[in-house]
Amino acid sequence: MDEGYTRSAEEILRFHEVTAASGLDARDAEERLRKYGENKLEGKKEDTLFIKFLYQFKDFLVIILIAASVISIAVGEYFDGCVILAIVLLNAGLGVFQENKAGNALKALKNMASPQSKVLRGGQIEKIASNLLVPGDVVVLEAGDYIPADLRLIESVNLKIDESALTGESVASEKDASLVLEKDTGLGDRKNSAYMGTMVTYGRGHGVVTDTGMKTQMGKIAAMLTEHREEPTPLQISLNALGKTLGIVCIVVCAVIFGLGLLRGLAVLEMFMTAVSLAVAAIPEGLTMVVTVILALGMQRMVRSHAIIKRLSAVETLGSTTVICSDKTGTLTQNKMTVVNLYADGLFSEVTGTGYEADGGISEMNEAARILVEGAVLCNDAIYHKEESSIIGDPTEGALLVLGEKAGVAKDVINKEKPRVGELPFDSDRKLMSTVHPVENAPRPYIMYTKGAPDEILRRCAYIYSNGEIRTISEEDRGEAAAANGKFADSALRVLGVAFKYLQSPEPKEEDLVFTGLMGMIDPPRDEAKAAIEVCEKAGITVKMITGDHKATAMAIARQLGIMKNDKAVSGREIDAMDDNKLREVSKDTHVFARVSPEHKVRLINVVRANGNIAAMTGDGVNDAPSLKKADIGVAMGITGTDVSKEAADMILTDDNFASIVRAVEEGRTIYNNIRKVVGYLLSCNIGEIMVIFIAMLFGWPVPLLPIHLLAINLITDAFPAFALGMEEKEQGLMDVPPRDPKKPIVDRKMTVSVLIQSISLTIGVLGSFMFAYASNGFNEYGKQIGETACFVTIVLGELFRAYTARSEKISLFKMKWFSNRYLNQCVIVSIAFLLCSVFLPGFRVIFGNVPLTGFEIFCAAAFALIPLAGGEISKLVNRRVSL
Numbered sequence: 001m002d003e004g005y006t007r008s009a010e011e012i013l014r015f016h017e018v019t020a021a022s023g024l025d026a027r028d029a030e031e032r033l034r035k036y037g038e039n040k041l042e043g044k045k046e047d048t049l050f051i052k053f054l055y056q057f058k059d060f061l062v063i064i065l066i067a068a069s070v071i072s073i074a075v076g077e078y079f080d081g082c083v084i085l086a087i088v089l090l091n092a093g094l095g096v097f098q099e100n101k102a103g104n105a106l107k108a109l110k111n112m113a114s115p116q117s118k119v120l121r122g123g124q125i126e127k128i129a130s131n132l133l134v135p136g137d138v139v140v141l142e143a144g145d146y147i148p149a150d151l152r153l154i155e156s157v158n159l160k161i162d163e164s165a166l167t168g169e170s171v172a173s174e175k176d177a178s179l180v181l182e183k184d185t186g187l188g189d190r191k192n193s194a195y196m197g198t199m200v201t202y203g204r205g206h207g208v209v210t211d212t213g214m215k216t217q218m219g220k221i222a223a224m225l226t227e228h229r230e231e232p233t234p235l236q237i238s239l240n241a242l243g244k245t246l247g248i249v250c251i252v253v254c255a256v257i258f259g260l261g262l263l264r265g266l267a268v269l270e271m272f273m274t275a276v277s278l279a280v281a282a283i284p285e286g287l288t289m290v291v292t293v294i295l296a297l298g299m300q301r302m303v304r305s306h307a308i309i310k311r312l313s314a315v316e317t318l319g320s321t322t323v324i325c326s327d328k329t330g331t332l333t334q335n336k337m338t339v340v341n342l343y344a345d346g347l348f349s350e351v352t353g354t355g356y357e358a359d360g361g362i363s364e365m366n367e368a369a370r371i372l373v374e375g376a377v378l379c380n381d382a383i384y385h386k387e388e389s390s391i392i393g394d395p396t397e398g399a400l401l402v403l404g405e406k407a408g409v410a411k412d413v414i415n416k417e418k419p420r421v422g423e424l425p426f427d428s429d430r431k432l433m434s435t436v437h438p439v440e441n442a443p444r445p446y447i448m449y450t451k452g453a454p455d456e457i458l459r460r461c462a463y464i465y466s467n468g469e470i471r472t473i474s475e476e477d478r479g480e481a482a483a484a485n486g487k488f489a490d491s492a493l494r495v496l497g498v499a500f501k502y503l504q505s506p507e508p509k510e511e512d513l514v515f516t517g518l519m520g521m522i523d524p525p526r527d528e529a530k531a532a533i534e535v536c537e538k539a540g541i542t543v544k545m546i547t548g549d550h551k552a553t554a555m556a557i558a559r560q561l562g563i564m565k566n567d568k569a570v571s572g573r574e575i576d577a578m579d580d581n582k583l584r585e586v587s588k589d590t591h592v593f594a595r596v597s598p599e600h601k602v603r604l605i606n607v608v609r610a611n612g613n614i615a616a617m618t619g620d621g622v623n624d625a626p627s628l629k630k631a632d633i634g635v636a637m638g639i640t641g642t643d644v645s646k647e648a649a650d651m652i653l654t655d656d657n658f659a660s661i662v663r664a665v666e667e668g669r670t671i672y673n674n675i676r677k678v679v680g681y682l683l684s685c686n687i688g689e690i691m692v693i694f695i696a697m698l699f700g701w702p703v704p705l706l707p708i709h710l711l712a713i714n715l716i717t718d719a720f721p722a723f724a725l726g727m728e729e730k731e732q733g734l735m736d737v738p739p740r741d742p743k744k745p746i747v748d749r750k751m752t753v754s755v756l757i758q759s760i761s762l763t764i765g766v767l768g769s770f771m772f773a774y775a776s777n778g779f780n781e782y783g784k785q786i787g788e789t790a791c792f793v794t795i796v797l798g799e800l801f802r803a804y805t806a807r808s809e810k811i812s813l814f815k816m817k818w819f820s821n822r823y824l825n826q827c828v829i830v831s832i833a834f835l836l837c838s839v840f841l842p843g844f845r846v847i848f849g850n851v852p853l854t855g856f857e858i859f860c861a862a863a864f865a866l867i868p869l870a871g872g873e874i875s876k877l878v879n880r881r882v883s884l
Contacts, residue, residue, distance in 0.1 A: 004152035004210040005181045005190045012152045012208050016136035020154050020206065023120025023138040032134035039133040039149055039212035041222040053092055062088055064247045072707075079847075083711060117148040120206075137209040141200050150216040151194040151207030153177035158203035158426050160394065161194055164329055165621040166217065167548035167597075171337070171494065172201045172394060174428050186572050187217065187597045188548050197622055201394055202381075202426070221598050221644075224626035235316040235675065238746035239291065242679070246686075253690060257697055264700070287682050290719055291675055294726030298671040306655040307664040308638070314650035316675065317633050318668030320614045321541060322739045324661065325605060325631065327619035328547035328554055330640045332561060332658055333523040335620075337399040340524065341493065343484040344368035344517030345466050351403060354524040356389045358405035365407065368465045372517040375449035375498040377404035377411050378418060379435045384411060396494070399521050400451075421446070422506035431456045434508045444502040450510055454485045454518055457497030461515040465500075470514050477515070484518055492556030493520030522553070530561050532659035537562075540738030541665065544591045544608070546601055548623060551594035558592045565591060572596045575603065583607045601627035614742050618661065620645050635661055662735075670730040672740070673809075678722045679746055681806045684755045685718050685799055688762030688868075692791075695767060702784050704770040704791040706849045712838070717796045717831045721803035724824035728807055754809070754875040761871020762798055769794035769864035773857060782851075789839060789850040790861045796835045797865035800828050805872035812876060813869075 004012055009020075018024055024032070057063065065088050072081030117130045118140040125140055130148040133139070139151055147161065153175055160172040167173075167188035179192040187195075194207055196218040213219055254275040261271035295316065299309040309315050329335050334355045342349040345368035353360020362369070377400060382393030384401035391398030401411050422436030432452035439447040450457065458481055464473040481497075488495045499513035533543050543563050547554050551569050558564035569592040575583060584607040593604060601617075605627045608615045617624070617631035620641035625648040628634030636649035637656040646652050653660045689710060696704055705713075747755070773790035777783030803824060805813040819825055838848045845851070853861070 003183060004150075004208075005185060005193045006183050007152070008180050009152065009154040009177055009192075009208075012210070013154065016208055016210075018136045018138065018208065020138060021120075022123040024134070024136050025122045029121065029132075029134055029137070032136060033132060036134055036212060038131045040131045041219055042214055057088075057092060062092075062243075064250060079708070118142075118145075133209055133212055135209050135212060139207050139209060141194070141205045141207060143200050143202055143204070145200045147194045147196055147198045147200070149196050149209045150211040152210050153192050153194060153205055153207045155207075156203065156205040156428070158428060159200065159205040160202035161198050162201045163188065163195065163198045164335070166195055166198055166623045167621075169329070169549050171396060175203075175205065176428055177205065177207075184573060184576070186595050188595060217598075218622065221622060221626055224598065224602060224629070235291075235313060235672065235746070239287075241745060242747060253694065257694060260697055287679065287722075290678055290682070290722045290726065293723060294671060294675060294678065297727065298667060302651075302664055302667055303654075305663045305667065306653055306657060306660045307667075308652040308654060309650065309664075310652070311650045314633055315668055316672050317614065318616070318651070318665050319670070319672040320739050320742050321616045321633060321665055321668070322613040322742075323542045323544060323608050324536065324616045324618065325544045325546050325601075325608060325627070326617075326658065327621070327624055328545050328549055328557055329523060330620040330637055330656070331618045332529050332545065332563075333525055333557060335523060335640055337395045337494070337521050338524045339399050339403040339519050339521045341488060341491075341520040342369055342372060342517060343481070343488070343520075344372045345464075346480065348484070351406065353402075353406060354527070356384070356391055356398065356402055358386055358389075358402060360406050362407055367468050368516055370407070370409075371465060371500065372498050372519065373404055373407045373409050374414065375500055375516060376400040376451060376496070376519060377409050377414060378420070378437055379433055379449040379451045379498070380411065386410075396496070396521065400496075400519070403519070418447075422448075422508050424508045424510065426452070430510070432460075432510060434510055436503060436506045436508050439502075442502055444504050446503040446506050448501045448503050448508050449498065450500070450513055451496055451498045454481070454495050454497040457499050457513070458482070458515060460510055460513050461499055462512040463514040465514050465516050473515055481515065481518065488518065488520035489552075491520070491522075492550075492553040493522050495520050522556070525557055525560050526658055528657060528659040532662045533562055535662045535735060536665075539662075539665070539735040542591070542613075544587075544593070544604075546593045546596055546604055546617075546627075548596055548621075549594060551592075554592050554594040563591050565589075568592070569594060572600050575600050580607060580610075584610055587611065598623045598626050602630050605630045612743075614739065616661070618658070620656075624648075666730065666735050669734050669739075670728075671726075673731065673734070674726045674728050676746060676751065677725045677728065677806055677809065680751050680755055680758075680809070681725060681803065682714075682718055682722055683747070683751075684758035684762065684802075685713065685795075687755060687759040688766065689713070689795075691759060691763040692766050692795075695763065696770075701771070702774075702787070704766065704788060705795070706788060708848055709788070709792050709795075712848065713792075713795060713799070716834060718799055720827040720831055721800060721806075721824060724821060724827045725803065725806060727823045728821060731808065731811070750809070750879050753879060757875040757878065758802065758868060758871045761874070762795070762802075762868040765798050765864045765867030766791055766795045768867070769861050772860060772864070776857075785849075785851045786853065786857065789853055790857055792848070792850060793835065793839065793853065793858065793861040794864045796831065797862055798868035800831055801865055801869040802872050803828065805869055805876075808876075810876065810880070813873060 013020060065084055069081045069084040115130060116127050117133060118125055118127055120138040133149050139148065154177055156175045156177040159175040161175060162172045163169060169188050176191045181190060181192060196216040214223060258271050258275040298315045302309055326332055336355040338354050339351050342351065345366050347364060347366050347369065349365060349369060350363040351360065380397045380400055382391055382397035382401055384391050384398060386405060404411060418437035418439060420435050420437060424434040426433035432450055434448055434450040436446050436448045438445060458478055461473055463470050464477050485495050496519050498516045500516060501513050536543050545554055545558050545563050551571050555564060555569050568590045570586060570590050572595040578586065583603065587604065587607050588611060605615055605617055614632045616633040616635055617627045618635040619628055620637035622644045625644045628636060628645060628648040633651060634649035635651045635653060636645040638652045638654040639656040651664065689705065692705060693703055770787040770791040774783045774787035777786045804818060807816060807821060837844045839845065839850050840852060
């Protein structure tokens with residue numbers, strides 16, 4: 001019954017055929033349980049590990065690799081085929097492992113429901129398992145209880161419920177069962193209802209269960225989570241497109257070479273093996289594995305920057321983020337109410353320090369301000385743990401205790417001096433709370449402190465404390481106090497007033513009070529958030545605030561942080577009135593969205609993405625989970641975040657610091673740049689190998705590279721330096737340029753030119769080395785073996801030399817520190833050791849079909865290997881000179 005808030009409590013009871021005094025009887029409850037089912041959240045059936053494993057083989061490039069592996073094994077090349085197959089299986093295993101770690105949002109959501117609930121059954125209060133609740137059950141609520149289902153309140157006594165996880169509002173919502181609300185009332189404004197997963201912080205009440213399980217607000221969130229389907233990231237799209245292109249080129253070139261050989265009258269089997277060798281040469285077998293490992297290493301580096309990445313592809317996607325849609329409460333702000341301003345006896349004072357730490361102070365205090373703070377501390381039910389910087393109880397009252405510590409008025413000390421002897425608890429009708437304490441050296445033996453809504457305080461005041469004495473309050477005094485209240489309210493501060501009265505007895509009487517002053521408080525912005533937002537702007541990233549809090553509060557925080565570029569802010573009601581096309585247009589220049597529901601957040605993420613953006617969504621509440629799932633990158637807070645938001649997100653910030661997102665974006669850009677370097681490096685080698693074999697076939701020369709040579713180059717001497725290139729440090733100015741266009745392919749025009757130049761230079765160097773060695777030894781079979789070995793040495797050394805120039809796409813090798821990448825140095829040493837073993841160790845030599853070379857032949861092969869390095873530098877020069 002979605003719209004229970006639009007009906008009176010009596011109507012709800014009649015609708016569910018239940019009485020407030022007795023609740024359901026056992027038989028009714030059993031029948032309804034059969035009809036409505038258990039009060040639990042459900043999820044869609046998950047794929048088995050085997051299905052997930054099979055799903056890894058849908059990539060076009062992987063299919064070609066499997067085909068090449070099967071063909072190699074079929075024609076007797078067991079070693080080649082098994083190595084390719086092992087690489088494919090290893091990569092599939094890594095993919096399944098990463099996928100299996102994510103997707104547990106629904107499990108956490110299920111655990112949020114309280115395990116037991118207090119209900120009226122047959123007129124008796126019973127404790128039952130929450131999953132057995134049914135519509136019509138009357139639930140008893142007390143402070144500390146989790147709400148077990150969606151309820152229409154039928155009784156509320158000073159009832160406050162913390163709904164921040166669901167609505168994003170940092171202040172506990174005051175409930176009133178007597179209200180009947182309009183149909184378009186937003187979720188955060190439904191004062192007569194309570195929702196599954198929220199918690200009672202104060203007071204007590206009764207409520208009738210209106211919805212259970214998947215029909216609750218929490219259930220709707222669960223449904224949105226299960227409906228979400230993972231979409232490929234920009235890098236995955238680019239690599240998939242690259243794979244298809246390589247695959248098609250591979251098939252075409254192989255067919256051309258095979259046909260060319262048949263026209264020349266060569267043996268069919270020999271040409272078939274040459275075509276298979278070419279397939280092996282055309283496909284960078286190590287690319288998928290290298291990219292996976294680079295992303296995994298990037299994940300490890302991000303942990304040191306307080307960011308845990310749950311999905312490998314999310315690492316790269318961060319780098320292309322164009323819009324960050326940030327929740328306010330707990331993300332841009334601290335989710336800790338803090339007193340920031342005081343008004344007492346005409347004096348405005350600023351309070352420094354934020355959150356629940358006692359660091360800070362009050363700019364200026366007079367006697368009235370001292371009484372104001374003392375009253376706020378004594379008229380208070382919260383508990384403050386100074387050492388842990390934490391509170392127990394209402395966040396607003398906790399903020400007042402922290403204020404007391406800053407003013408030197410500690411609750412535990414002053415409570416001993418003036419213990420509470422009487423009280424009137426907070427009441428949502430009075431909007432006041434009063435406590436009575438003994439006092440010495442005063443006109444009467446007791447003093448009563450009253451705090452509450454400023455209007456109510458002023459209405460009950462007959463006097464004011466001014467210049468150290470009590471006098472009759474004038475209309476001018478009331479006007480000044482009202483103006484101060486307005487000033488605080490205009491800054492989106494929550495305002496509380498404090499008054500006192502001397503009493504003859506401990507019986508409180510809230511009349512003829514003495515006005516003391518006002519306190520303005522807010523959930524303050526994080527200190528580091530503003531600087532991080534400035535960095536975002538410099539990097540071409542737009543920040544939008546999407547919150548469940550009130551519009552005035554959201555706008556005030558947005559102005560402080562520099563998010564608000566105009567006076568535009570849109571509320572949830574306004575979003576409801578717009579279709580998607582209108583919302584798309586409005587979202588382009590609107591940066592603050594307030595009083596939004598989980599459904600609104602998902603709509604906003606959809607329209608931001610529909611505008612061509614890569615959207616990151618940050619949040620910490622249950623209400624953020626669907627939008628975290630829907631965004632390209634979901635970012636949850638690790639400390640204040642709910643389990644649901646953490647499981648739904650792609651990235652978790654362990655320090656809850658918005659600035660960590662910026663560092664993660666920078667890391668993502670670095671990783672993408674490094675992946676570009678790896679792709680360019682590997683492609684130029686593979687295309688060079690194709691050109692070497694193609695030209696040799698075209699001119700009727702022997703094939704210079706054996707299949708085992710090609711496999712060794714692709715998986716060992718290319719892959720190791722590629723890993724090292726993935727570990728390159730960030731380049732200067734990385735965050736001074738706009739995000740890359742996500743539609744732009746990874747192999748763009750500049751990379752195409754670079755790859756072609758480097759492939760041609762590699763071909764020249766390798767074929768030159770082969771023909772020089774072949775000719776020097778008489779164009780015979782032995783000369784052919786010497787040429788093949790020299791060719792292998794040249795291409796391996798050429799790739800190792802070229803790895804150093806591939807460390808930057810723009811900066812010349814001669815302007816870099818040559819050996820600053822220690823990972824590359826180590827890889828080069830290992831690869832050279834492998835090369836020497838394959839040429840000079842008899843066992844290795846036989847496997848790789850090599851013969852020993854003389855010192856002169858090694859020197860010549862190494863000299864030819866400098867040509868690819870020169871090609872790498874020439875490609876940079878061409879790209880700098882020619883605008884592409």
